[in-house]
Amino acid sequence: xxxxxxxxxxxxxxxxxxxxxxxxxxxxxxxxxxxxxxxxxxxxxxxxxxxxxxxxxxxxxxxxxxxxxxxxxxxxxxxxxxxxxxxxxxxxxxxxxxxxxxxxxxxxxxxxxxxxxxxxxxxxxxxxxxxxxxxxxxxxxxxxxxxxxxxxxxxxxxxxxxxxxxxxxxxxxxxxxxxxxxxxxxxxxxxxxxxxxxxxxxxxxxxxxxxxxxxxxxxxxxxxxxxxxxxxxxxxxxxxxxxxxxxxxxxxxxxxxxxxxxxxxxxxxxxxxxxxxxxxxxxxxxxxxxxxxxxxxxxxxxxxxxxxxxxxxxxxxxxxxxxxxxxxxxxxxxxxxxx
Ligand code: UFG
Numbered sequence: 302x303x304x305x306x307x308x309x310x311x312x313x314x315x316x317x318x319x320x321x322x323x324x325x326x327x328x329x330x331x332x333x334x335x336x337x338x339x340x341x342x343x344x345x346x347x348x349x350x351x352x353x354x355x356x357x358x359x360x361x362x363x364x365x366x367x368x369x370x371x372x373x374x375x376x377x378x379x380x381x382x383x384x385x386x387x388x389x390x391x392x393x394x395x396x397x398x399x400x401x402x403x404x405x406x407x408x409x410x411x412x413x414x415x416x417x418x419x420x421x422x423x424x425x426x427x428x429x430x431x432x433x434x435x436x437x438x439x440x441x442x443x444x445x446x447x448x449x450x451x452x453x454x455x456x457x458x459x460x461x462x463x464x465x466x467x468x469x470x471x472x473x474x475x476x477x478x479x480x481x482x483x484x485x486x487x488x489x490x491x492x493x494x495x496x497x498x499x500x501x502x503x504x505x506x507x508x509x510x511x512x513x514x515x516x517x518x519x520x521x522x523x524x525x526x527x528x529x530x531x532x533x534x535x536x537x538x539x540x541x542x543x544x545x546x547x548x549x550x551x552x553x554x555x556x557x558x559x560x561x562x563x564x565x566x567x568x569x570x571x572x573x574x575x576x577x578x579x580x581x582x583x584x585x586x587x588x589x590x591x592x593x594x595x596x597x598x599x600x601x602x603x604x605x606x607x608x609x610x611x612x613x614x615x616x617x618x619x620x621x622x623x624x625x626x627x628x629x630x631x632x633x634x635x636x637x638x639x640x
Contacts, residue, residue, distance in 0.1 A: 302326045302537065305367045307400060308374030310337025310347065313415065313471055313526055315480045317371055318344040320530035331361060332374065340626040341480055352396030355403070362407035369411035369537055370404060372397065378488055379419060379584050382441035393444035401451055405459055412452070413536045416465040416548070418589050420446040430592040431548055439584050449548065456546040464536035469522040469552035469591045471529055473612040474619035481619030485628040491613060494563055495620040498570040501629065505574065507559050509581030518559035520588040522552035525606030525615070535600040552591025553604050561609065569614045
């Protein structure tokens, strides 16, 4: 298949490109490189286009024939979305609308969309399935839920086939393929913990240890980025068999606390990881754990990275041996000295 990967220079999008290329598909990456990296585009051609440039998008979609689009291009930080909501609505809502309109005009009838656990808001059950109420508590989640609505409407109006995949906590890397999580402004737990293990970055903070969880810290469901990529590939096959707009929650179904992550990372890295306890971060639910039963039954998806330690280990190798283009590449000394 010919697949257009919007946001293919980013963390999850670059792993998607690797996965599809290895499976024999032809990939084209569309990215404005605002947070992605030219060097992460190692499979397929890079087209530098912004989703807010409707004419540029139109030229891309009219210029070549794509069998499907995968849409990872979005702003994705919960805290930032609270302080800069317009930027989130503009990129994630208007940008998605522009993409869908360009697809409609070019008769591209399939899309896999990156959605998020943030559409659910504060969880009302221990494990979150697709029927859980959708009540986002931040603009990021609201922007993604709106885009899911576009897909449902487009199925009715234009016969668009779509699968929206709601990731819980994407984690891990494929360091052997030269790709991993490389955000200039890093807010995620596992990269911050691993940078602390390397003696890099600001000191590690645990945001709140007074939650109603076993050890008082927040519990999350960490799923390997390669497992997420495989779910997208399965979604392409699913759309061959199914019309309409479909949604799936993707996680490992197991919850790990912030303390669990720090302890596992310390054992993987072989160093003690210092931290301090800080106040809670606004907008953090105590526990987010997925039920992926629907994805198992209907997509035939089963995570292969089921244990936390190997997931963290893959990220550890990536962080330890950062390529020179990564924003976290160490300029002096060799990072492995910390290990
Ligand atoms: N945390 C820390 N210290 C850090 C970073 C994070 O204690 O330095 C804590 C957070 O407070 C949270 C947990 O670690 O309790 C996980 O935080 P992340 O930032 O790694 O991930 P989130 O769960 O906040 O975010 C993820 C996705 C988002 C998605 C969100 C849904 O990355 O895209 O889940 O709530 F929107």
